[in-house]
Amino acid sequence: DAKTTQPPSMDCAEGRAANLPCNHSTISGNEYVYWYRQIHSQGPQYIIHGLKNNETNEMASLIITEDRKSSTLILPHATLRDTAVYYCIVRVAADYQFYFGTGTSLTVIP
Amino acid sequence: NAGVTQTPKFRVLKTGQSMTLLCAQDMNHEYMYWYRQDPGMGLRLIHYSVGEGTTAKGEVPDGYNVSRLKKQNFLLGLESAAPSQTSVYFCASSPNGLAGGLKTQYFGPGTRLLVL
Numbered sequence: 541d542a543k544t545t546q547p548p549s550m551d552c553a554e555g556r557a558a559n560l561p562c563n564h565s566t567i568s569g570n571e572y573v574y575w576y577r578q579i580h581s582q583g584p585q586y587i588i589h590g591l592k593n594n595e596t597n598e599m600a601s602l603i604i605t606e607d608r609k610s611s612t613l614i615l616p617h618a619t620l621r622d623t624a625v626y627y628c629i630v631r632v633a634a635d636y637q638f639y640f641g642t643g644t645s646l647t648v649i650p
Numbered sequence: 651n652a653g654v655t656q657t658p659k660f661r662v663l664k665t666g667q668s669m670t671l672l673c674a675q676d677m678n679h680e681y682m683y684w685y686r687q688d689p690g691m692g693l694r695l696i697h698y699s700v701g702e703g704t705t706a707k708g709e710v711p712d713g714y715n716v717s718r719l720k721k722q723n724f725l726l727g728l729e730s731a732a733p734s735q736t737s738v739y740f741c742a743s744s745p746n747g748l749a750g751g752l753k754t755q756y757f758g759p760g761t762r763l764l765v766l
Contacts, residue, residue, distance in 0.1 A: 574754075583654075583740050583757025584693065627692060637708060638755060640685075640692030 543567075544628045549645040552622075558615040560644050562628030565609045572631060573604060574638070575613045577624040584627065584640075587613065618648045652676055654758035656741050662764045663731045671726040671761050673741030681744045682724035683708070683755065684716060686737040693740060699724055731765045738762050 545563040552558040564573065574589040588595055588602045590611075595602045601614040615622055627643040654675045663669055673682065680701050685693040685708075695708030699718040713735060715727045724743075728735060739762075742755040 576755075581738075581760070583742070583759055584755075585757070586754040589754070637695050637698070638683075638693075639709075640694070642690070642692050 543630045543639055544641050546626075546628055546641060546644045548642065549647070551647050551649055552615075552618045554620060554648050554650050555617055558613075558618040558622065558646060558648070560613040560615075560626050560628075560646065561610065562613070563610045564628070564630045567608050567630050573602065573608075573611050574629040574631065575600070575602065576627045576629065576640075577622075578627070578643070579621075579624045587626075618646075620648050620650065622646065623648045654741055654743055654756050656739075656758040656761050658761060659759070660762045660764075662766065663728075664766050665732060667731050668727070668729050669731065669763075670728075671739055671741075671763075673724045673726070673743075673758060674722055675724075675743040675756070676722060677743060677745070677756065678721070679743035679745050679756075680721075682718065683742040683744075684714070684724065684726045685740045685742065686710065686735075687740060687760075688737050696726065696739075731763075733765045736763060736765045 572591050575587040576584040578584045588600050590602045604611045625643040625645050627640050657672045683698040684696040687693045694710045696714050697716040699705045702721040705716045717725045738760050740760050741758040744755045
């Protein structure tokens with residue numbers, strides 16, 4: 541069973557904010573939301589994670605709804621180098637496994 | 651500090667041949683993982699290790715074996731390769747995975763395997 545649901549693809553204009561949604565309606569109270577991205581032919585790269593509060597780092601912001609059933613990854617000023625597949629993952633802290641779905645393919649357009 | 655490295659980068663095998671993929675990390679991480687990624691799909695966990703001398707099965711372990719004799723190395727073996735094992739294989743490592751879920755995985759560059 542898929543733990544997360546993401547749109548298969550999105551486009552974003554260069555310099556604009558990219559907002560990538562993720563639904564995780566069955567998330568439990570002790571599961572974190574992680575975001576990774578994978579640029580073509582490379583290994584996945586960690587972006588950000590959170591439990592219930594909104595988070596921000598140098599790469600992105602993560603907005604988690606109050607009921608925690610969905611979240612949005614925000615890339616504030618998308619560049620061409622942000623073109624990648626973005627994976628939303630939920631996992632329990634004590635769970636060693638990361639379940640990657642099919643992700644969202646983001647294309648940043650000049 | 652090289653991070654996570656994988657060898658080889660690319661390999662072609664014939665059906666029935668065997669090979670070992672090597673993953674090495676220099677970050678003193680306890681946890682190591684092997685994933686496979688098929689075209690248009692996300693990563694699926696094959697096996698993982700929570701420390702030297704330990705291994706465990708992931709989502710798709712059949713046809714693979716692993717060993718973690720040294721903390722820094724995690725080997726993935728294919729005893730009798732099949733065309734269905736054609737894929738890109740990624741290794742990852744992470745520090746203590748129990749600390750409140752705050753730790754992340756660091757991935758290697760991948761190994762492309764083609765089984766004819």
